Amino acid sequence: MTDVADTSTVSTGAEDPLPLWPIPSSLSPSRVSSFTSCPMQFRFSSVQRLPEPPGVAATRGSVVHRALELLFELPNDDRTPDALSATLDRALEEYATDPDYVGLQLDDAGEASFRKDCDKLIEKYFQMEDPTRIRDIGLEVRMAAEVGSLELRGIIDRLELDEQGELVVTDYKTGRAPSGRYEQKSLAGVHFYSFLCEAVLGKRPAKIRLMYLSNGETIETVPSQQSVRFINTRTNAVWKAVERACTTGDFRPNQSKLCDWCSFQQWCPAFGGNPDLAATEAVAAHEARLAAAGPTQ
Numbered sequence: 001m002t003d004v005a006d007t008s009t010v011s012t013g014a015e016d017p018l019p020l021w022p023i024p025s026s027l028s029p030s031r032v033s034s035f036t037s038c039p040m041q042f043r044f045s046s047v048q049r050l051p052e053p054p055g056v057a058a059t060r061g062s063v064v065h066r067a068l069e070l071l072f073e074l075p076n077d078d079r080t081p082d083a084l085s086a087t088l089d090r091a092l093e094e095y096a097t098d099p100d101y102v103g104l105q106l107d108d109a110g111e112a113s114f115r116k117d118c119d120k121l122i123e124k125y126f127q128m129e130d131p132t133r134i135r136d137i138g139l140e141v142r143m144a145a146e147v148g149s150l151e152l153r154g155i156i157d158r159l160e161l162d163e164q165g166e167l168v169v170t171d172y173k174t175g176r177a178p179s180g181r182y183e184q185k186s187l188a189g190v191h192f193y194s195f196l197c198e199a200v201l202g203k204r205p206a207k208i209r210l211m212y213l214s215n216g217e218t219i220e221t222v223p224s225q226q227s228v229r230f231i232n233t234r235t236n237a238v239w240k241a242v243e244r245a246c247t248t249g250d251f252r253p254n255q256s257k258l259c260d261w262c263s264f265q266q267w268c269p270a271f272g273g274n275p276d277l278a279a280t281e282a283v284a285a286h287e288a289r290l291a292a293a294g295p296t297q
């Protein structure tokens with residue numbers, strides 16, 4: 001069975017009411033972004049933890065991230081375009097039985113198109129940097145730090161040293177690069193990693209970079225004491241808002257362009273849906289998808 005949070009209502013008769021919804025014990029950059037973009041979507045995905053159908057773009061991103069991780073496991077001199085093509089083959093083999101790939105139900109033409117799009121991303125990667133020169137010290141680095149009663153956590157795609165021996169955080173992006181106005185917003189997640197580096201390793205990175213493999217653009221920024229402090233303040237503010245929403249049950253829908261990609265639109269009150277039906281219907285739809293895809297092991 002899918003792990004779905006308990007949705008039962010708790011008595012609020014006491015002076016200090018118990019939360020109507022279980023309060024998550026940790027926050028990651030994507031959860032912060034999910035809550036600030038749309039509290040209702042946050043309720044579905046992070047509080048109720050309802051399953052979502054896999055998407056081609058997200059799965060393609062995971063496969064390419066894995067191919068790059070495998071490339072960086074090789075000695076520097078071996079990190080050639082042919083090697084990346086081979087690690088992409090290996091990543092695709094690993095994903096062949098993964099529910100996120102199987103669930104896409106691609107036919108032969110769909111699989112060929114999926115591979116072609118992955119090839120384009122890794123070709124672009126080689127136009128952006130020379131991996132033989134990268135002094136990586138960590139790949140897919142999991143970090144967590146306690147801030148009060150809250151755990152902040154994240155996974156850094158790549159941690160490396162620059163020529164001066166300073167830390168650099170690199171995050172690969174396989175979606176479209178943001179326009180200027182959204183650039184700072186997209187950097188908020190990487191500032192979050194910078195905060196984690198300082199909390200866990202005791203050292204603030206000299207630089208954080210977002211590599212957009214779709215168009216070859218790299219966005220870089222230098223974290224400062226102020227930016228790290230801002231992440232701390234902002235995360236605490238979001239956390240308080242999450243606690244408030246879980247206590248009152250008031251998760252408001254916030255319509256935006258993101259609604260076009262939202263897996264929960266049919267249960268969203270902003271679209272005439274009933275959110276209370278999501279728990280049973282989303283799980284039933286997920287189990288039907290798994291049954292249709294057949295055994296994956």
Ligand code: SF4
Binds near residue numbers: 040256258262263265
């Ligand atoms: S459809 Fe839009 S408003 Fe509704 S939950 Fe999804 S993102 Fe939020």
